[in-house]
Amino acid sequence: MNTLFLTAEEQKTFGALPAKLRDGWTVTPAVIVPEDPEELIVRRGMASFANAELRSACERLAETKDSKWEQVLSSLREQAFTREELSEMFFALGVEALNRFIAVVLPSAKTDEDVEFLSALTQVRSMLSEVNGSPA
C-alpha cells in the first residue's frame, strides 16, 4: 500500500523532499481526530506493557548516563515491536504522539525505507483517528 495519509502542513513538507523519494507514493489527506485528556488517561490505566525485551531495554535505559542512551538500544531487535505491542503502545499514546513522531520522521526522510516507515505511521494514525471519531 503506497499511500501516505498526510495533513496539509505535512504535505508541504513531503513535497519538499527530493522527487526521487516521493516517486511512487500517493498522498491522501489525513483526517485527524485526537483524543481528549480523559480518554488518554483511561487508556493509560488500561494499558498492558508486558514485553520482556522492551522492559529490559527500559530498565537498562534507567541505569544509563546521557551519552550512552543510544548504545543501550543497540541490542534491541525490531522484532520486539510486534503487531500486538505496537497496537498497545499507539492506542495508549494517542494521535497527538503519532503527530509528533511523524513530525520527527518526515522532514528527515532520506531513503525509501524512511518513507515506508512514515507511511506506516500515518496508516496507524488514520486508523486511530477513525476509531476516535466513531461512537463506542
Add this chain to the structure above:
Amino acid sequence: MTSAAPLSPSAPRPEILSEWVKQDRESIESLFGMKLEQIVELARTDEGKQRLLERMKQIDPSLNGNADKALMTVRENAEQAKKKESFFKKMLLLPVRSVVSLGKGVIRHPILTILLILATYGLVVWQLPKILGYLQALANANAGNAIGKTAEYLKSFLAFSKGTTGKAGEELFKRLPDTM
C-alpha cells in the same frame, strides 16, 4: 489539521478515578455482571446512569462522595474498552510489510525508540519523576526541534498518567468479539 492540546501541569487534572479503570472487557464485565455494550448503553441516559450507580454502590458502598466522577470514569472506561478492541481489530488488517516497517523504523531512529519506550514501559519500570526528568533532559538537549517538542509533549502527557503491568493487551487479540 486538528491538534490535541498538550496537557500542562497547570491545567486542571481530568477527573478520572483510577480505581474504577479496569483493563479490558472481561474485567469490566466481571465487575459489573453485565455486557460491556450494556454498560455503554446505560451510561447514555439518566435512568441508565442511575442503574449503573446503584450497581457501583453495591461494589463500593463508600462511593457517595465521588459518585459523579466514578460514573464518568466507568462510562469512559467502557467506551475506551470498545474502542481499543476496534483499534486492535483494525491493526490486524495492517499489512505485514507496514508492521515490519514500523519495527525497523523505530529501531533506525534511536531517539524515537527511547521516547516510545519511556512513554510506555517507563511507567512500569521507573518512578514517574525520573521519567519526567529524563524526558526534560531530552527536551532540553533538543530544544525547539521536533524531537524536543515530542519529548515536551510526552512529558506533559505522562504527568497525568498511570501505568500497569498487566497482560490484557497481549490477550486482547485472542478475545476480540466477532460481532464488531
